[in-house]
Amino acid sequence: MEVGWNHHQHPCGDGIADRVEVHIEVHVKSQSTARRAEVRTHVLALLDRHSLVMGFFKWTEFDDDFLTKNVESVAVVDVEAQPLDLKLSSLCIHIFSLNDDGPSMLNLEEEEELSAANHWLLPAAEFHGIWESLVYEEGIKAQLLDYVSTAIFFSDKNVDSNLVAWNRVVLLHGPPGTGKTSLCKALAQKLSIRLSGRYSYGQFVEINSHSLFSKWFSESGKLVTKMFQKIQELIDEKEALVFVLIDEVESLTAARNASQAGTEPSDAIRVVNSVLTQLDQIKRHPNVVILTTSNVTEKIDLAFVDRADIKQYIGLPSAQAIFNIYLSCLEELMKRQIIYPRQQLLNLEELDTLNYIESDVTELSLHLQKIAEKSVGLSGRTLRKIPFLAHALYAKTPVMTVERFLSAMDKAVDHQMKEREKLVNCV
Amino acid sequence: MGEEGLGKEGELNKFMTVVTKPDSRVEIQADGQTEGRDGETESSGGLCPNLPVNTAAFTAAGHEDASQTAANISEETLHGEDVKENRDSTEDAESQQDKSSQLGHMSGQQESDSRQVSVQQPVCDDDNDEEIMRRAREEGRVDVVFPGCVTQDGCCRFVCELLKCVLYQRQQLPMTYDQMVFFQKQQLATTQLEEGAVRKSIRPSGDSTWQRCQRTLRDLDEVLGHLEVLFSLSYVPRVLFILGSSGILPTELYEINMEALVQGGSDRSLRTSQCLRRLFRTLFVADLLSDVKPVRLMGTTIMALAHRDCGVEWFKPKVDYRVPKRGKRQVISLASAASGSGQAKADARDWDDYIWFQTPVTIKGFCK
Numbered sequence: 001m002e003v004g005w006n007h008h009q010h011p012c013g014d015g016i017a018d019r020v021e022v023h024i025e026v027h028v029k030s031q032s033t034a035r036r037a038e039v040r041t042h043v044l045a046l047l048d049r050h051s052l053v054m055g056f057f058k059w060t061e062f063d064d065d066f067l068t069k070n071v072e073s074v075a076v077v078d079v080e081a082q083p084l085d086l087k088l089s090s091l092c093i094h095i096f097s098l099n100d101d102g103p104s105m106l107n108l109e110e111e112e113e114l115s116a117a118n119h120w121l122l123p124a125a126e127f128h129g130i131w132e133s134l135v136y137e138e139g140i141k142a143q144l145l146d147y148v149s150t151a152i153f154f155s156d157k158n159v160d161s162n163l164v165a166w167n168r169v170v171l172l173h174g175p176p177g178t179g180k181t182s183l184c185k186a187l188a189q190k191l192s193i194r195l196s197g198r199y200s201y202g203q204f205v206e207i208n209s210h211s212l213f214s215k216w217f218s219e220s221g222k223l224v225t226k227m228f229q230k231i232q233e234l235i236d237e238k239e240a241l242v243f244v245l246i247d248e249v250e251s252l253t254a255a256r257n258a259s260q261a262g263t264e265p266s267d268a269i270r271v272v273n274s275v276l277t278q279l280d281q282i283k284r285h286p287n288v289v290i291l292t293t294s295n296v297t298e299k300i301d302l303a304f305v306d307r308a309d310i311k312q313y314i315g316l317p318s319a320q321a322i323f324n325i326y327l328s329c330l331e332e333l334m335k336r337q338i339i340y341p342r343q344q345l346l347n348l349e350e351l352d353t354l355n356y357i358e359s360d361v362t363e364l365s366l367h368l369q370k371i372a373e374k375s376v377g378l379s380g381r382t383l384r385k386i387p388f389l390a391h392a393l394y395a396k397t398p399v400m401t402v403e404r405f406l407s408a409m410d411k412a413v414d415h416q417m418k419e420r421e422k423l424v425n426c427v
Numbered sequence: 428m429g430e431e432g433l434g435k436e437g438e439l440n441k442f443m444t445v446v447t448k449p450d451s452r453v454e455i456q457a458d459g460q461t462e463g464r465d466g467e468t469e470s471s472g473g474l475c476p477n478l479p480v481n482t483a484a485f486t487a488a489g490h491e492d493a494s495q496t497a498a499n500i501s502e503e504t505l506h507g508e509d510v511k512e513n514r515d516s517t518e519d520a521e522s523q524q525d526k527s528s529q530l531g532h533m534s535g536q537q538e539s540d541s542r543q544v545s546v547q548q549p550v551c552d553d554d555n556d557e558e559i560m561r562r563a564r565e566e567g568r569v570d571v572v573f574p575g576c577v578t579q580d581g582c583c584r585f586v587c588e589l590l591k592c593v594l595y596q597r598q599q600l601p602m603t604y605d606q607m608v609f610f611q612k613q614q615l616a617t618t619q620l621e622e623g624a625v626r627k628s629i630r631p632s633g634d635s636t637w638q639r640c641q642r643t644l645r646d647l648d649e650v651l652g653h654l655e656v657l658f659s660l661s662y663v664p665r666v667l668f669i670l671g672s673s674g675i676l677p678t679e680l681y682e683i684n685m686e687a688l689v690q691g692g693s694d695r696s697l698r699t700s701q702c703l704r705r706l707f708r709t710l711f712v713a714d715l716l717s718d719v720k721p722v723r724l725m726g727t728t729i730m731a732l733a734h735r736d737c738g739v740e741w742f743k744p745k746v747d748y749r750v751p752k753r754g755k756r757q758v759i760s761l762a763s764a765a766s767g768s769g770q771a772k773a774d775a776r777d778w779d780d781y782i783w784f785q786t787p788v789t790i791k792g793f794c795k
Contacts, residue, residue: 033735033744033782097746104672119676200747233753234676 020089025075025193028097030125032070036095042066043074043093047086055081078142081349096193098125106205106230116211116227122192122202122243131186134179135317135324135380144170144187147310148289149194152241155286156198167283167309169290171249173297174314177379180293181247183314187291188243199241199287203234206245209252212271221270224252228278235285242288249292253304272301279307317380323348323372325380326409329387330368330402338391343402367406375413378420386412556712563713567757571709572764573702576691581699583658585761586666586683587651588703590729593668593681596716599727599792600643607644639793646790650729653741657784661737662690664781667730667750678725680756687762706761715757726789735782742784 026043028034042064050059058075062068076084099122105115120126134141151168161167170187172180185204192202212227214220234242246252253272282288292308294300305311317325327347333339346354346365354362356369375383386409393415394408562568591604600607614637657663664686671678690696710716730748733739 030743033746035735036746100743104676106672106676119672200749236753237751239749 020084022079022084022086022089022091023077023194024091024093025073025077026093026095027072027075028095029070029072030097030100032097034066034070038066039070039095040093043071043095044091046074047091051086053084053086055079055084078145094193094196096123096196098123098128100125102126103206116208116223117230118206118208120204120206122204122241123189124204127185127189127204130182131190133328134183134186135321135328136179136314137318137321140312140314141183144183144310144312145190145194148187148191151309152191152195152286152289158286161284167307168288169279169283169308170292170310170312171300171305171308172291172293172312172314174295175316175379176295177381178314178316179380180295180314181245184243184245184247184291184293188245188289191243191289192241195241200239202241202243204243204245205231205234206247209246209248212252213267217267218270220267221274224271224274224278228282231288232282235282235288238287240287244282244288244290246290246292249294249304250296250299253301254299272304276301276303276307279304316377317383319369319373319376320348322375322378322383323369325383326368326372326386329384330405333387333405334402338399339402339405340399341401345402364402364406367410371406371410371413374410374417378413378416382416386416389416559709559713563715563757567715567755569709569713569715569757569759570762571706571759572762573688573697573705574764575697576689576695576763577702578693578696578699579658579662579690580693581696581702582663582685582688582690582761583655584699585685585703585706586658586663587654588707589681589683589759590651590654590668591647592707592710593670593716594647594727594790594792597670597679597718598722598794599670599724599790601794604647607640611641611644636793639791643791643793646788649788650786650790653739653786654729654731657731657733657737657739657742660739661733663731663733665732669728669730670725671754672726677751677754678723680751680754682750682756682758684758684760687760689763710759715759724792724794726791728789729786730783732781733784735780739784741787743787745783745785748783748785 024043024047026039028036028039032039046059046062046064046067049063053076056076056079058073060073062071062074067074076086099120101121103118103120103126106117106119107115131141148168148170151166154164154166155168159166170184172183174180188202188204192199195202207227212220212223214223231242231244234240252275254268279290283290297305324347327345330339330345334342343364345368346362348369351362351365351369356362356366358366375386378386387405390405390408390412394411395405400408559569562570594600595603602610664684666683666685668681668683669677670680730745731742733742735744735746
């Protein structure tokens with residue numbers, strides 16, 4: 001909170017550029033009324049006592065009464081998995097508490113029951129933990145985070161956009177079920193925490209694109225304008241950082257040349273035009289980020305694709321990513337004692353140091369790795385379902401050992417693959 | 428004013444009816460002051476004679492009408508008192524000169540009261556009414572100045588009564604809070620009477636309406652109860668009523684600002700009933716809450732500024748909350764006339780220690 005601008009161009013410590021920057025996220029309990037400055041002092045004291053960490057680390061229990069009473073967790077985040085001395089790095093401490101009210105509706109017309117957008121106050125309890133649960137190729141998440149924070153940083157510094165061109169439109173595309181929408185939500189959550197020193201709160205607006213089409217001919221364009229006027233109201237609050245998510249953006253920006261062939265009603269062209277001009281309008285404000293997702297990229301209007309600065313392809317997870325996804329699933333099941341007794345599974349780095357040599361220690365992890373390799377081609381959404389299917393279809397008992405669960409998962413993956421083949425054959 | 432006005436007056440009277448009892452205690456405590464205080468009531472009645480006359484007339488007619496067959500005895504007695512009180516004040520209105528000469532004979536202890544009267548006088552001027560209306564219309568702001576200090580308890584009552592009033596006038600409740608409580612009691616009584624008979628037929632117009640009515644009332648009662656707790660734990664300088672889907676982008680926002688109120692002990696403060704009367708009179712003159720257009724049903728959230736260490740549990744602390752600047756915002760500001768009565772001024776406090784607390788429930792509006 002008290003930390004100013006935190007960006008790699010601008011070290012927030014005592015100005016020593018060669019120090020590594022480490023982000024510390026402090027999650028304050030929502031019932032706490034403590035002063036942020038006081039929380040910060042206590043967290044710094046805690047970090048001083050435990051200054052050596054191995055990569056990502058999270059404290060949830062404290063030897064300090066004040067922290068136990070007020071703080072849910074203190075986490076060292078987004079660092080390489082290697083030993084790290086916090087005393088030698090500049091610490092950026094982000095203090096936040098979650099908003100647990102659900103989404104509220106934004107209505108376009110007074111009497112309209114259907115809401116045109118859902119609206120969250122960030123950081124939202126609903127989005128908590130999504131960022132950690134998303135597993136992608138090395139660097140995709142960090143890269144996106146850096147992209148957007150640089151864009152906001154430039155706007156913040158009033159860089160003349162006629163000389164240096166950039167905008168804050170992100171387009172994530174890729175096959176279904178790879179977590180594009182989740183990534184948008186997680187990114188917004190992360191940034192609202194990271195930039196809490198600059199903006200006092202974040203807002204997340206998810207547009208229901210279908211609600212923008214009117215039953216009246218030629219009214220759709222106006223609805224889009226109305227929608228963006230609402231968003232404009234939010235942006236006018238300079239203290240707020242606003243994220244606008246347009247999910248499945250192709251429905252709003254379907255290629256206009258398709259309509260020239262006569263397959264698209266002219267009302268739809270107006271919507272595309274309206275969206276494009278409105279986007280240009282709100283883009284000028286420094287405190288707005290537009291996040292869009294799509295899985296049929298070729299259908300999107302070129303003028304829109306051109307406007308998006310960051311076009312990130314989110315593909316199917318690799319074997320490595322799948323291994324990590326499975327690992328997090330198994331951890332959760334062990335925590336809930338569905339898999340019992342608890343057994344330590346090694347992660348890929350540890351397997352690597354052991355040169356993948358089969359032994360008592362590595363046996364289970366190697367089995368998991370084989371399953372992961374077999375699962376390549378499945379989407380993230382399906383992968384997260386596999387442990388459930390394994391339990392539902394192949395478990396004989398409610399509680400089972402890791403060994404038996406792994407073989408159940410093995411069968412579940414085979415089953416999933418067969419299903420997929422059948423579907424493809426039917427088509 | 429048409430029928431709308433009639434409703435208002437009736438409502439106003441009910442507020443006063445409720446307050447009558449606890450205040451009698453104060454009168455007994457400070458016996459010597461009773462006369463002076465009465466004088467003050469008279470003066471407020473006398474200076475704006477049209478209001479109490481109307482009120483008295485409306486209560487007599489309007490109330491019998493509203494409560495219809497089932498008005499019980501205790502209510503009637505309370506009413507009788509109230510009407511009488513009002514009639515007294517109107518009679519006295521005619522002899523305003525007498526009263527001021529009476530004031531001249533007051534003892535030293537009563538002097539503060541007479542000074543209060545003098546503070547009061549300009550407030551009821553016609554010019555002033557116009558000024559109040561203009562302010563309400565152009566700035567969305569109503570200033571109410573009380574001629575002395577008030578109790579913390581009184582502040583809580585102002586907020587609670589204003590909440591009930593806002594909900595009714597902004598069309599989130601189909602009738603006033605007191606009428607709703609009354610109807611609910613009546614409904615429960617009939618249900619209990621005909622216990623054993625077919626239950627479903629007794630319920631009025633469909634189960635869902637009845638349930639929604641009960642739910643709204645339950646939520647509102649809960650909020651009112653917890654507001655009392657909050658006021659007993661901490662000094663509360665500001666309260667917000669947020670109507671609309673979210674706290675960040677409200678459709679309507681009403682702020683009760685009590686920063687300029689001087690709080691005092693119960694023996695040195697003004698009677699809450701008088702203050703309420705003054706408050707609602709100004710509010711009706713300002714015509715802040717009425718709207719010709721029908722208002723959509725929305726949820727109402729209440730935010731209150733209180734000390735961070737007050738230890739209130741039910742409310743959710745919002746350390747980073749900022750009052751939204753957009754949307755329709757109206758301020759009802761309560762103040763004590765600068766009297767130098769030796770009370771610590773509110774601005775001496777450390778505002779940094781005051782944070783916003785939000786009610787965890789939203790009161791959902793409903794109509795019949």
